[in-house]
Amino acid sequence: MYIKSIESLVAIANEQNKKISDIVIDIEAKSEKTDRQAIIDKMTSYYDIMKESVENGKKDKFNFVTGLQNECVDIVEKFYKAKKSILGETVGEVVTAAMAVSGYNACMGKIIAAPTAGSCGIMPAVLTVCENRGYKKEDIVKSMFTAAGLADIIAQIATFAGAGGGCMAECGSAAAMASSACAEIMGGTPEECAHAFALSLSAVLGLICDPVAGFVEVPCMGKNVMSAVHAIVSAELACAGFKSVIPPDEVVLAMKEVGDGMDERFRETAKGGLANTPTGRAIAEKLLGRINK
Numbered sequence: 069m070y071i072k073s074i075e076s077l078v079a080i081a082n083e084q085n086k087k088i089s090d091i092v093i094d095i096e097a098k099s100e101k102t103d104r105q106a107i108i109d110k111m112t113s114y115y116d117i118m119k120e121s122v123e124n125g126k127k128d129k130f131n132f133v134t135g136l137q138n139e140c141v142d143i144v145e146k147f148y149k150a151k152k153s154i155l156g157e158t159v160g161e162v163v164t165a166a167m168a169v170s171g172y173n174a175c176m177g178k179i180i181a182a183p184t185a186g187s188c189g190i191m192p193a194v195l196t197v198c199e200n201r202g203y204k205k206e207d208i209v210k211s212m213f214t215a216a217g218l219a220d221i222i223a224q225i226a227t228f229a230g231a232g233g234g235c236m237a238e239c240g241s242a243a244a245m246a247s248s249a250c251a252e253i254m255g256g257t258p259e260e261c262a263h264a265f266a267l268s269l270s271a272v273l274g275l276i277c278d279p280v281a282g283f284v285e286v287p288c289m290g291k292n293v294m295s296a297v298h299a300i301v302s303a304e305l306a307c308a309g310f311k312s313v314i315p316p317d318e319v320v321l322a323m324k325e326v327g328d329g330m331d332e333r334f335r336e337t338a339k340g341g342l343a344n345t346p347t348g349r350a351i352a353e354k355l356l357g358r359i360n361k
């Protein structure tokens with residue numbers, strides 16, 4: 069990608085009266101010296117792997133390294149099937165899918181890292197639920213280019229790495245990507261997609277990375293679930309006309325500032341936050357024979 073700002077990407081889309089996804093597909097086809105269909109076919113194969121990871125994550129019996137949350141998907145599915153949820157069936161589907169893929173990754177299942185393995189539950193949960201709600205697969209696949217195009221600005225300015233910018237960089241970026249995709253799927257304009265991206269990201273600035281005992285399980289699965297729901301809410305807010313007061317590019321700059329200023333304890337070292345609680349340290353000691361210092 070060669071677009072240097074979200075503002076430019078939106079402006080090009082508006083000038084050409086196209087969706088952001090169409091602009092990104094054109095750029096990718098040119099850069100890969102191929103045609104649009106080849107680029108779309110490749111993305112379709114990634115979406116199919118995402119769908120498989122949802123299904124596999126739901127049906128597989130987990131055997132986590134920590135053994136701490138082996139029953140997680142069963143428990144959650146049972147709750148939603150019992151119709152106990154205040155938020156309802158769709159949220160239940162999002163929650164279950166995000167947890168299934170996140171758990172599947174923790175157990176070494178095949179996933180698509182979008183943008184990272186730790187945050188891999190968010191995009192599949194949001195996109196597959198859109199397909200379950202009747203949106204066309206081809207539009208869902210196209211929306212992944214909008215997510216990728218906007219996320220490329222994060223890649224250029226900030227980071228996707230928890231070790232660089234905390235969980236804000238992983239689950240925060242994934243939520244922003246999923247939110248922009250969801251906005252486009254729902255018929256949002258380029259500006260609305262950009263605002264969905266910004267609203268989603270701005271709400272999680274400062275989110276730390278504190279994996280207990282260093283495993284991508286606790287609190288990662290919960291963060292995937294919350295981020296997936298948050299992504300859809302941000303998309304709906306943007307499509308309703310609610311804007312990020314801080315322009316999307318400035319939100320990414322703020323993300324960079326927050327990540328750079330984040331204490332090392334909160335950047336995937338498992339030395340701070342939940343990893344450094346008495347229980348977190350006891351789990352680490354039991355599993356790894358050491359206490360984080």
Ligand code: SF4
Pocket residue numbers: 186187230234235236238239276277278279283284285287288291336
């Ligand atoms: S808490 Fe850290 S390891 Fe877990 S998903 Fe977030 S960034 Fe990844």
